[in-house]
Amino acid sequence: MFRFIVRRLLQLIPTLFGLSILLFIWLRRLPGGPETAILGERGTPEMRAAIRRNLGLDEPILIQYGRFVRRMVRLDLGTSISTKREVTTEFLQRFPGTVELTVTAMVIAIGIGIPLGYLAARRRGRFLDHASVGGSLIGICIPVFFLAYILKAVFSENLGWFPSSGRQDPTIGATRITNFFVLDGLMTREWDAAADALMHLVLPGMALASIPLAIIVRITRASVLEVLNEDFVRTAEAKGLTENVVRRRHVLRNAMLPVATSIGLLTGGLLSGAVLTETVFAFSGIGAFLADAINQRDYPVLMGFIMIIAVVYVLVNLIVDLSYSLIDPRVRVR
């Protein structure tokens, strides 16, 4: 187990190395550069050259890359070109928002998706089955920003149940410790701040949950249908066990294996930011900030954020692999 974790973490090093080379080449190949973003169309060639010199972009690309690697080793990701603040600071301020949003979305997706998928499988061919399969198709097809606007219009503007934008009401004056607003509120016992932050998470969380929910419903349904045909379920029935025990211990536990894998991949995907949802709800996570950084050609921000997201992605999937070995004794990690 311990060796498995160490080996997987060591595998991160070549992964990150390769990723950084690809990113470096790709970013530099993008037309335009930070100087165009700063000066716009009116800048003279001299002004452009001055800015490039300032940022060290006039040097050969290998030297630039060498400098980047030397800083990376010291965990220094440099300074954002557009905000003039440390990339690490920017990340730590925004990433907690994305994590909170991801957790909310996945709680909704898992909490509804697994029971719904199970019931659809059990009532195969009946109304609930058709409804959830059809509904999940709609969930995958509907554009997230469109759903986000509808949710906002209905539940925020018409019904007024939830706030429409931001992560927290600034007038609350909440104390910041970790930048996880809900967690901060709980830690400082500012219950109103925690509740307010939670309310702000509901609508963007629902919008973001739509696609993972649809995928989880479908995978759970397919997986349960497969397990229901297994001989050991018949054995469990032959023992006269109650339906509840058969369902929990014999069907769901086996059906969860493929679902766990997809949950890992989906969570990793959400953690890399949700540009559209964050934009619609003016939610300050990393998604909208990354989109800006691409427009601004903010090389340090792009490099730094994407590297960290890669690490997070690998960690999430490592956790999934570990949990897999907990559910299935046949998969023993070595």
Place this chain on the structure above:
Amino acid sequence: MALLDVEELSVTFARRGQRAVRAVDGVSFSVDAGEVVGLVGESGCGKSVTSLAIMGLLPRQPGLQVGGRAVFDGTDLLQLDDRSRRDIRGRDVAMIFQDPLSSLNPVVPIGLQVTEVLTRHRGMRGEKAAREAAQLLDRVGIPDPKRRLKEYPHQLSGGMRQRALIAMAVACQPRLLIADEPTTALDVTIQAQILELLKDLVRDSGTALVMITHDLGVVAGMCDTINVLYGGRVVETARRRPLFRQPRHPYTVGLLGSVPRLDAGRGERLNPIPGSVRDLLPWPDGCAFAPRCDRRVDACVGEPPELVLTHDGRSYRCVDPAPVAGLTPGEEVRAAAPGQAVPGSAPAQAVPGDPPAVPGLAAAPSEEETP
């Protein structure tokens, strides 16, 4: 009154747009306490479906129709609601399945798979249930039971897994045990051990056993009474010895004849029954076996053959059965009734020399012994 009386059991699978399939077509047999009854036939003859129907374990699907009666100790199992059926399953009637690996839950330790039966039917929990489970594993011959309780199915050998499944089935001392080809997935030496174990359990506890198999060796070693199934009906019922010595139905004759023999001469060919079980005549149109039968006569086709009850308590469903020396067919027939007679209830005293299934029931001389 027998412990289990199956009367005219029929199972039909219907699918929209397709012809309905009658997997079991009026099967009747009975099982007495302490008796070992065999259901024998080729794949597809309906023997497994029969057992699943009795247990109420057929996959719930639209188009499934179960008819007839399966009376266990005065209650018709087919009429029970889901809840009372769950109460009986595992406690009074238990079942052992074919493939021990796929019949065990791969992600649940053996211990919990045994104790869950004890918890459900005997209200045992925690330490007490674990002790009882270890005793059960010990009883079915699993060494070091305490350690095995914590292990998972994939860590056990094939024979060990089948033993574990048997332990789960006998955990509540059921009065009826149904074993659906319990040795098919095991190699021959293990097969013998498992059969020996089943025999011991039946002898020690007085449990009735329904043995479903296509293996005539298993039948010869275990069963008191044998029902031969073909095309979803019982075609012949007899006690073990008469059946092997003097099979009457041509299908039984074919089955026995197709067993490879070690003492056969070199180069001698095997004797399979020609055709396959799919060459089936629907029963209402005549004898289902007629297309493959070498004793076929005109009377086989047209209407289903009646069930013939002989003086020695055997029964068969054939208009032209294999002859018995010194006996004309007209003489031996005692009764013939289409679907009214209850076959499978060959009285224990019908066969002298054959040890009675129920201890204390002495063999009585029969009126007519077929040599």
